[in-house]
Amino acid sequence: MAAGDRTIILWGATGHARVLRDILLPGGWTIAAVFDNRPVAAPWADAPLFIGREGFARWRRDWQGALPGFALAIGSHGFAAGKLALAAWLGDEGLSPLTIVHPSAVVEPSARLGPGxxxxxxxxxxxxxxxxxxSIVNTRASIDHDSCLGDAGHLAPGATVCGEVTIGHRAMLxxxxTVLPRLAIGDGALIGAGAVVVRDVAPExxxxxIPARPRP
Structure with missing residues (x-):
């Protein structure tokens, strides 16, 4: 197999992978392979599935030509820290992360998107x-002016972040x-579905x- 200019691998083979596939294929991308840390069923007949780093080593050994890009198809809050470690390892293996934007999304010109x-x-x-x-800004989620979402963060579908909010690494909303303006959400925090955040949230x-309060 030889890599093309628009070839990518996905790490993660379940629901979020299907979402990314429906963005990538109409954009002319080819999914060369799919990887997962668990023994799941192959999601598509036209992309081989490999399990874990051992599977990656077998795929890498047989791949010919320039290496493809990669995307992490992992939405789980519980694996947020693992996502960053996995991304660093794939980078060390010579793959580059792809930043993915759906055609219907609105990204203002002054906004900045990190790698992947x-x-x-x-x-x-x-x-x-x-x-x-x-990080993931999921379906119909919004993050307003001057706000920041840290690495491996996730705004779930329909989440609303008002202006000048700082959200730490690995946080899940x-x-x-809804997060009101000028608040801080700490690293690894978890905001429940439908919550309205009116004060800062400590890390982890x-x-x-409504209003959002700490829970065990």
Whole structure:
């Protein structure tokens, strides 16, 4: 097999991989292979599945030509730290992360997307917003002006982040939640679906409800 200019591998072989595939294929990308850390079923007949780093080593041994790019098709909050380690390892193996933006997303010209960031259908990235490496701004989520989403963060579908909000690395904001302006969300925090955040959230803290309050 030989790599082309628009060839990519996906790490993750379940739901989020299907979302990325539907963005990539119409854009002329070829998915050379799919990888997963778990023994899952192959998602598509036209892309071989390999399991774990051992599977990657076998694929890498047989690959000919320039190496493809990669995207992490992993949406789970529980694997956020692992995503960054995995991305660093793939970089050490010579692969480069692809930043993916759905054609229907709105990314203001002054916004900045980190390597491997993913902006899905109907999402909005406001002026001067910053999206960290390997973060996900999911379907119809929005992050307003001057806000920052750290590395491996995830705004779930319909999440709304108002202006001048700082969100740490590995934080997960659940579906339909709202974060009011000028707040800080710490590293690894988890905001429950539908929550309304009216005050800062400490690192590694889970909050739910209206207004959002810490939960065990």
């Amino acid at each position: 960031a993913q902006v899905l259908a109907g999402a909005v990235i406001g002026a001067e917003a910053r999206i960290g490496a390997h 659940g579906a339909g939640c 803290t889970r909050v739910t409800g």
